[in-house]
Amino acid sequence: MKKKIRHSMDIALTALGIGVIFTAVIMGYTLEVRMQLPIALFGVLLMEAGIWGLSAKLFPNERKFITLRAELDGMVDLVRELNSSALSDSDAAGEHFDRTLAEMHESVNRMSQLAGIQAHVADRK
Structure with a gap:
């Protein structure tokens, strides 16, 4: 709001x-x-x-779940990377796709650990 x-x-x-x-x-x-x-x-x-x-x-924008938000921002970057790997025609694209997918799974695991942890610090984005 x-x-x-x-x-x-x-x-x-x-x-x-x-x-x-x-x-x-x-x-x-x-x-x-x-x-x-x-x-x-x-x-x-x-x-x-x-x-x-x-x-x-x-x-000011006061976020409560700063670390979770940072992890989510990283996940969005991984989604972009995964999509570019899927669209790539290079030979290494398959390996990069699998590596990015594994990183996404690790990110989801970190998110499950960070969920519910609040930090009341003003984020000035």
């Missing part, structure tokens, strides 16, 4: 920044350049805050 909030905030900040910049440009006929420039600069700063994802600092 917080991931959606962070993503929405980033989009909103970017859109708001663009809106402020357009306002500064459109109001150019009624505003002096001394007022126009700070308004446009503020819009650029808002837009950059959205682009760089600075809302993640306000809503």
Whole structure:
């Protein structure tokens, strides 16, 4: 849920920044350049805050099962490796496929040991 909030905030900040910049440009006929420039600069700063994802600092991602998540990320990499081995036409592809499959089984065993182990550390991804 917080991931959606962070993503929405980033989009909103970017859109708001663009809106402020357009306002500064459109109001150019009624505003002096001394007022126009700070308004446009503020819009650029808002837009950059959205682009760089600075809302993640306000809503940090707190994972409870960090080690299990790291193992799962490794499993996803193994799935990609297994798929590329299956698609490969080289002679060593069969051996690589079997080796990757064995690594996946080991990873599942590690996941079964890590399941339920919590670590309350903020993950700043």
